[in-house]
Amino acid sequence: MFTPQKKERLGDKLYGQILQQIVSGVLREGDRLPSENQMCQSFNVSRPVVRQALVRLQADGLVASRQGAGTFVQKRPPEGLTRFAEPSDVSEMLRCLELRMAVESQAAALAALRRTSSELKDIENALSAIEAEMKTGNLPVSADFAFHYAVAAASGNVLFPQVLQTLNDLIERGMTVALSLTREGTPERARRVFDEHYAIFQAIERRDVQSAELAMRYHLDRLRQRVTDSHRDR
Amino acid sequence: MFTPQKKERLGDKLYGQILQQIVSGVLREGDRLPSENQMCQSFNVSRPVVRQALVRLQADGLVASRQGAGTFVQKRPPEGLTRFAEPSDVSEMLRCLELRMAVESQAAALAALRRTSSELKDIENALSAIEAEMKTGNLPVSADFAFHYAVAAASGNVLFPQVLQTLNDLIERGMTVALSLTREGTPERARRVFDEHYAIFQAIERRDVQSAELAMRYHLDRLRQRVTDSHRDR
Amino acid sequence: MFTPQKKERLGDKLYGQILQQIVSGVLREGDRLPSENQMCQSFNVSRPVVRQALVRLQADGLVASRQGAGTFVQKRPPEGLTRFAEPSDVSEMLRCLELRMAVESQAAALAALRRTSSELKDIENALSAIEAEMKTGNLPVSADFAFHYAVAAASGNVLFPQVLQTLNDLIERGMTVALSLTREGTPERARRVFDEHYAIFQAIERRDVQSAELAMRYHLDRLRQRVTDSHRDR
Amino acid sequence: MFTPQKKERLGDKLYGQILQQIVSGVLREGDRLPSENQMCQSFNVSRPVVRQALVRLQADGLVASRQGAGTFVQKRPPEGLTRFAEPSDVSEMLRCLELRMAVESQAAALAALRRTSSELKDIENALSAIEAEMKTGNLPVSADFAFHYAVAAASGNVLFPQVLQTLNDLIERGMTVALSLTREGTPERARRVFDEHYAIFQAIERRDVQSAELAMRYHLDRLRQRVTDSHRDR
Structure with a gap:
């Protein structure tokens, strides 16, 4: 019943990729994430998929967005x-x-x-x-x-x-x-x-x-x- | 997925019968319900089924049990x-x-x-x-x-x-x-x-x-x- | 017992002045408030007093601050x-x-x-x-x-x-x-x-x-x- | 400001006396407390004072009352x-x-x-x-x-x-x-x-x-x- 739909699956995959970068230290606490546009291009996904990933990264406290300034890494999960x-x-x-x-x-x-x-x-x-x-x-x-x-x-x-x-x-x-x-x-x-x-x-x-x-x-x-x-x- | 099992179905049926009696006025506010034993007999169900019905009637505020004294009708739902x-x-x-x-x-x-x-x-x-x-x-x-x-x-x-x-x-x-x-x-x-x-x-x-x-x-x-x-x- | 201290009293007075401007329409929904510095000067109060007023205006939902952009009128109370x-x-x-x-x-x-x-x-x-x-x-x-x-x-x-x-x-x-x-x-x-x-x-x-x-x-x-x-x- | 009034003070004293008996083991878990009448007499206090003590002993989880049966010691605090x-x-x-x-x-x-x-x-x-x-x-x-x-x-x-x-x-x-x-x-x-x-x-x-x-x-x-x-x- 509770199976994620396509938007969720792609969003979850992108979430996982960004998570991996935070855990591995490629992205550090305080670093700014690429813009939504850049992410669409570099991960080759649509904007709703990027948003889906960002909403969840923010919900889980891993990133935080500051109005006008972009989205920043907030904390690093255990490896x-x-x-x-x-x-x-x-x-x-x-x-x-x-x-x-x-x-x-x-x-x-x-x-x-x-x-x-x-x-x-x-x-x-x-x-x-x-x-x-x-x-x-x-x-x-x-x-x-x-x-x-x-x-x-x-x-x-x-x-x-x-x-x-x-x-x-x-x-x-x-x-x-x-x-x-x-x-x-x-x-x-x-x-x-x-x-x-x-x-x-x-x-x-x-x-x-x-x-x-x-x-x-x-x-x-x-x-x-x-x-x-x-x-x-x- | 969320389909009630047998105990629930029988309990829900008994719940409905008691509810009917409260709504119709056969049982009035303050009246005592029959004992668990009596209910087992008169409705021809097992004790777990009776308990299932009573737990829910109490959860829904329709009856209240007083230790040692039995279970009483608490309020009457709209007909x-x-x-x-x-x-x-x-x-x-x-x-x-x-x-x-x-x-x-x-x-x-x-x-x-x-x-x-x-x-x-x-x-x-x-x-x-x-x-x-x-x-x-x-x-x-x-x-x-x-x-x-x-x-x-x-x-x-x-x-x-x-x-x-x-x-x-x-x-x-x-x-x-x-x-x-x-x-x-x-x-x-x-x-x-x-x-x-x-x-x-x-x-x-x-x-x-x-x-x-x-x-x-x-x-x-x-x-x-x-x-x-x-x-x-x- | 519960008497406000000096910082609170001055902050409350400033709060009242800004509130008055919002209610009367001098400041409209979406308008930006003067900067903290400007308020210190024009109301002749210290920075902690300005902050005290802003914290409460925000707490009460009358203004909202956006990082880097300033503080804006959010809603207008009844006159x-x-x-x-x-x-x-x-x-x-x-x-x-x-x-x-x-x-x-x-x-x-x-x-x-x-x-x-x-x-x-x-x-x-x-x-x-x-x-x-x-x-x-x-x-x-x-x-x-x-x-x-x-x-x-x-x-x-x-x-x-x-x-x-x-x-x-x-x-x-x-x-x-x-x-x-x-x-x-x-x-x-x-x-x-x-x-x-x-x-x-x-x-x-x-x-x-x-x-x-x-x-x-x-x-x-x-x-x-x-x-x-x-x-x-x- | 927050000074207890007479009813509270007497109730608190009685509470302390019963507490003492529970802690010392004179009253054990499961034991029944004397009736309200008996307490009025033996402690020489009015009924509202007894009630005040019992309401709080119950609120603090030390005793529990069962309708019709009386009030019983529920748990023993550390000595x-x-x-x-x-x-x-x-x-x-x-x-x-x-x-x-x-x-x-x-x-x-x-x-x-x-x-x-x-x-x-x-x-x-x-x-x-x-x-x-x-x-x-x-x-x-x-x-x-x-x-x-x-x-x-x-x-x-x-x-x-x-x-x-x-x-x-x-x-x-x-x-x-x-x-x-x-x-x-x-x-x-x-x-x-x-x-x-x-x-x-x-x-x-x-x-x-x-x-x-x-x-x-x-x-x-x-x-x-x-x-x-x-x-x-x-």
Whole structure:
């Protein structure tokens, strides 16, 4: 269902090319991007495709445009971003994260309100699986998806887990990148990622609607920062 | 993609039967519902099906359960709700509204941030179509869907309109009920419905992120109240 | 306690002078404001005072600055704004509204959660008083304050009404302007203002936390728009 | 200005006495509190005073009431809570935190939007002072207050820092408790507290409105949990 159309696909490809240049250091923080016209020519794409790429690069905080002055590189993502993912996939992964932010924060709030004991148990089991996988050094991709799915399923609204199911492939690709970056990082960083999941579980356990929404939103926001900003996590 | 499974379908049917009894006055505000056991027997369904129906009746504010004392009718929806919709469809329509609340409020915020002039024009055209249809006494169902779709499309994230597209049928059925209730109501009520759409447009026009999110959220919250509470709109 | 310091007072005075020029049409939508240097000279104030005025004019949406190009008039408030209020008071009134937005939306959510029957009765009484005053053509300033105070008092946290009490004078001055503009407007507009209060009451009555927060936030957001934008309400 | 009145003072005293019994283990998780009547008699206070104490114990998540069945102990705060604070002060400290949540999350969002370079520098300096104090083993109470004050001051609305100033004494007493609990905890816990402040600073630095609001809200929510729930932080 959720398949990108042609404009998106070409825009995503161009996004990936510019991303690659930022990650590799060809374009540095503060550098100005070529003009829209120049990009149309040098990448041989139409103006809507260039705009599509620029809107997303800006949405993801990688570039910023200043009225009249052009578009400038704003921050440099960790180099692992283009090593663990196809550069042309990154734009779609971040669009997906933007939708997840809206859907899953509301799902977490509803889960705190309506979850049954057995739904809570499902969330807890997925949390334990994440911890176990992390200890063995595996990437807990399917455990991570299972965790988020279990929270959505506890919302008492079957449409929430259905949206996640539809995005399954895209979500797991994003998790693979984020968890790969985490595995390469410090033990503290891995701990933080686990803590964020634990905080979501705890808030749903004690039926704290506000905390549950907040903890989910915070987790996804940090996730976004981890994959887009190399200065982010120490 | 988003098709309800068996437990949901049976739960939705039972939901519809109880809803019918509340709307028709067989069950009145304050009345206690039969116990879960009794419902299993008299409707010949399993306990998970009964629970599914009760979770949603409670989510939609039609009943409330008091620990140890049972489940009681909380409010009576307008009788048009079961006249303009199949009673067994209502539960799914309200689940859909819950998801829309999450998705569309975020889409409106992003639209205020990123919309282009031509995307704004699409929103404005849909708004004019709603107004024109209302004047002729038609139900502006497809104009209403076009409005919400245009806002989602202006979010700069193709996944937002795609979610709406996937839910198209369900959303339009919900709009048919709400707009039919509105057409039967006072001119003031119709005016209010139009005003809510106008406020969303205006906030996106002046790039006011906070107002846009708020106006969309408010609109969908009022919509939910209009279809579930007969005392709601005067 | 909350008395503006010297920088604020001078900035507010300058804000009022620029506001006056926008309202009277000396400065029109799209016009560029003089540079910071020019303003320092022509108004004989220091640069921090000019900045203080510009930050607030921008915060209130009256001007917008474009990097490298200067600061431009963005929208024109209704002329009643400077007729019903001292121009040099307007900045402070809008700062106050910004704080109220944060404090009162949370207070409304907590009131929905914790209000007692007698606290609900206080809110309802204030609502009736607003309606009665509106009918006689009086400005319901003290009834309006009483309504907002009663909501804050129902939050189960005495600090919320105490903040409103501290801001009492400032809030009532803001209400006087907004209600005077409303009294001059169409009957529909007065109706809308009443409806917004009624929606807050109803959500608190049925203990709907999400709706209560939303209804309060929406009301204060519309209020802000009514006093700052002459195109706003028809 | 913000001085509790008699009902609050007596309610806070009773709150402190019940809190003491929960912390010391006289009342255990799951135990039922005496009835309102019994409390009136045994503590020799009026019913509104008992209600005031119960509303707040429930608001703070320490007890929960089940309709018809009474009020039960819900969770046990860390024993440091009554060692580092006067038990009769705890209720007021938590009320203050509830107001801070509303005010400071909005202030952080506005700071991300409007902060100047010198205001950002003030936030960074306070952050460095927190880190330095933590390293020497001192309680960074005034650096912590300075950090939150600097964020509020960067909001471009002088009322936000003024509210914090008014609550200065209460806020610092709360910080003393929380930071004392942190100092007794694991190094990881201290790290987490610092990280939360760092995340707020970073979001304001890169002008990310959504992240800044979220990071402040998350920090204050965790703070609340740390002081009210002994199971909270490992």
